[in-house]
Amino acid sequence: MSRRKKKKHHEEEVGEAWLLPYADILTLLxxxxxxxxSMSSIDAAKFAAMSAAFSENLSGGTGILNFPSPTQENGELSPDEQxxxxxxxxxxxDQVAAEKVEKLELQTIQQKVNTYIQTENLGDMLETSLTDEGLLLTIRDxxxxxxxxxxxxxxxxxxxxxxSELLVMDPPRNIIISGHTDNVPISNPRFESNWELSVMRAINxxxxxxxxxxxxxxxFSAKGFGEFEPIASNDSEEGRSKNRRVEVLILPRSSN
Incomplete structure (x- = not known):
């Protein structure tokens, strides 16, 4: 009889031993x-400090609180990210504002050139256009x-x-002069190709x-494109005449 009672008492002691760590877990949870x-009412800095403190005290710095701030998970930014x-x-x-100012300046230069063209009745020889690259002055064939x-x-x-007087600007800008031809092969002992002709026209x-x-x-810089950048069809004399041209490209100051 005594043996059975002793065994039963021992089982009861073992069965109650789990209560203490269980209580600790509940407390931590x-x-x-x-x-x-409470973290919805604290800022990111306080949460980070609290997280570090709990992690260090509860699990040596690798505990369950080592995760990003919930404010960042909800789409908000940390102070550095903000x-x-x-x-x-x-x-x-700033870039958008500078581009607007630059466009206005190029428009002012264009108006100046257009006034000259109208005053000198050169509309059949010269024309201007604003492009993505800058202000383009086209000199026809x-x-x-x-x-x-x-x-x-x-x-x-x-x-x-x-x-040349129209190109005097303050501040100065980069200017590219390019020569263009039609696709009719050149028969000239001085030039072996339209490409060479277009280069020398731009340089001269x-x-x-x-x-x-x-x-x-x-x-300033000069380029020659020969017949390889046509602006019209080379199937007609009118189109070929448009393709034979010299262009003066005034670049934005932002590209200098």
Whole structure:
């Protein structure tokens, strides 16, 4: 009889031993739920401090509270992220504002050039347009050069000189002068291709422009595209005439 009673008493002691750690777990869970309930009313800095303290005290810094702030999970930003976003937004706004100012300045230059064209009755020779690249002045085929030649005609030197005056700007801008031709093969001992002809036309016109002492050559460059950038069909004489041209591209200051 005594043996059975002793065994039963031992089983009861073992069965009650789990109550103490269970109570500890419940206490920790209660503390966790209190923190989770209250964190909607605390800021990110306080939550981070509380999380670090609980994690260190309860589980050596690797506990259940080591996770991102709920304010970030709900779509809100940390102070550093908010500052970064505001900086990026300000940069974008500044860029947009600068582009608007630049567009207005190019429009002012265009009006100046258009006034000159109208005053000198050069509408059939020159035209301007605002493009994504900048302000484009197109000099048509009936100005500057004789057929197959890259030398500026003496009777057109005055027009070239007056164009150079229109390119004097403060502050200065980068300017690209480009030559273009139609697709009719050139038969000329001086030039082996339309590409060479277009390059020399751009360079020779630029030389005339840069005789103006108020222009800095470092802001200028020349290109030749031959027949490879047509603006009209080469199937008609009218289209080929449009493709034979010299272009002066005034770039935005933001691209300098």
């Amino acid at each position: 209660l503390a966790l739920f209190i923190v989770l309930f 500052e970064k976003r505001e900086k990026e937004e300000n940069e974008v706004n 009936n100005v500057l050069f004789a057929s197959g030649s890259a030398d500026v005609r003496p009777q057109d030197l005055q027009v070239a000189n007056e164009i 016109f630029m030389k005339i422009i840069l005789k103006n002492e108020n222009l800095d050559p470092s802001w």
